[in-house]
Amino acid sequence: MVKQAANHPADVPMFPTVQDLADLTDWRRKLHRAPELSGEERRTAEEVRAFLANAAPDRVLCDLGGHGVAFLYDGAAPGPTLMFRAELDGLPIEEISTSEYRSDVPGKGHLCGHDGHMATLAALARGLGRRRPARGRALLLFQPAEENGAGAAAVIADPRFGEIAPDMAFAYHNMPGLPLGRAALAAGPVACASRGLRVVYTGKTAHASTPEFGVSPMAAVARLMPALSALGNAAKLDADFAMATVTHAELGERAFGVAPGRAEWRSTITTSSRIAKTPPKPSSASPRRSTPKAFSMTRACCRCAPPRISAASALSRPPRCFCSAPARTTRRCTTPTTIFLTS
Numbered sequence: 001m002v003k004q005a006a007n008h009p010a011d012v013p014m015f016p017t018v019q020d021l022a023d024l025t026d027w028r029r030k031l032h033r034a035p036e037l038s039g040e041e042r043r044t045a046e047e048v049r050a051f052l053a054n055a056a057p058d059r060v061l062c063d064l065g066g067h068g069v070a071f072l073y074d075g076a077a078p079g080p081t082l083m084f085r086a087e088l089d090g091l092p093i094e095e096i097s098t099s100e101y102r103s104d105v106p107g108k109g110h111l112c113g114h115d116g117h118m119a120t121l122a123a124l125a126r127g128l129g130r131r132r133p134a135r136g137r138a139l140l141l142f143q144p145a146e147e148n149g150a151g152a153a154a155v156i157a158d159p160r161f162g163e164i165a166p167d168m169a170f171a172y173h174n175m176p177g178l179p180l181g182r183a184a185l186a187a188g189p190v191a192c193a194s195r196g197l198r199v200v201y202t203g204k205t206a207h208a209s210t211p212e213f214g215v216s217p218m219a220a221v222a223r224l225m226p227a228l229s230a231l232g233n234a235a236k237l238d239a240d241f242a243m244a245t246v247t248h249a250e251l252g253e254r255a256f257g258v259a260p261g262r263a264e265w266r267s268t269i270t271t272s273s274r275i276a277k278t279p280p281k282p283s284s285a286s287p288r289r290s291t292p293k294a295f296s297m298t299r300a301c302c303r304c305a306p307p308r309i310s311a312a313s314a315l316s317r318p319p320r321c322f323c324s325a326p327a328r329t330t331r332r333c334t335t336p337t338t339i340f341l342t343s
């Protein structure tokens with residue numbers, strides 16, 4: 001039912017007041033001090049509900065797709081439902097800062113700026129609380145678990161979201177380096193999609209004095225990691241942009257007596273296009289060719305990657321883009337691509 005509350009006349013300004021700005025700044029800093037990771041944003045969601053308790057929404061939905069919170073504002077006349085989205089989660093990164101409002105939580109930081117996104121969406125909520133949309137509905141979604149890609153799908157799968165499904169969805173991201181007070185728009189996707197690739201090598205350990213009795217992944221790791229990184233054309237930010245960043249690597253044990261039998265590394269694959277027409281040209285030898293002859297890959301499987309590990313294929317099959325709608329949010333893989341090594 002669309003309604004126009006008599007105490008929200010159209011001539012009331014919805015832009016933030018000086019008091020709003022002071023409150024929002026303090027609140028953003030409070031959020032910044034207490035980051036929570038994807039899927040664990042219970043206290044942050046409580047903070048959102050408490051801060052906007054007086055923002056007069058027509059409907060509040062809690063625990064959407066996890067800890068998601070949504071506020072609905074009905075307009076005076078029928079029309080489309082427009083959704084605006086912020087994210088609740090921080091990152092598993094230690095914040096190294098001298099700021100007085102730096103993270104109080106060891107190993108966790110709001111280093112993607114989602115605290116700022118929440119504050120700006122809260123400013124919109126306060127404005128809509130004073131002045132409803134002229135028509136249609138405004139839906140303000142504080143989405144959980146953006147950083148691991150799970151939250152958008154979970155919110156969409158929530159039956160209550162189906163009842164309020166938006167006709168259009170808008171998301172935005174802070175962009176450090178842009179002059180204060182300036183916003184940037186672009187036609188088409190504006191943010192790269194990313195996909196996580198985890199590669200596990202399983203060989204055979206041996207005593208360090210007799211490595212010939214084992215199967216070490218060392219040489220394969222040493223060649224495949226730089227080969228994957230070299231596949232992208234990250235020099236130019238255009239429609240064919242693709243980049244593979246090795247983010248983590250482990251080989252063997254923290255010991256001197258064992259020749260390694262296992263290795264694992266992770267890479268984030270970032271692409272600008274939703275569907276690449278042609279695979280990017282490798283700028284060095286392909287990883288399959290560069291794998292030492294002494295090892296053959298007997299199996300490789302991954303939810304996101306081709307049946308046999310091929311970094312070129314992984315780069316040429318970019319995931320869905322998350323330019324605006326949560327339905328297009330990136331998906332990160334948690335299933336390892338496993339490579340079994342045989343001598």
Ligand SMILES: [Zn+2]
Nearest residue numbers: 112113114173
């Ligand atoms: Zn972000």
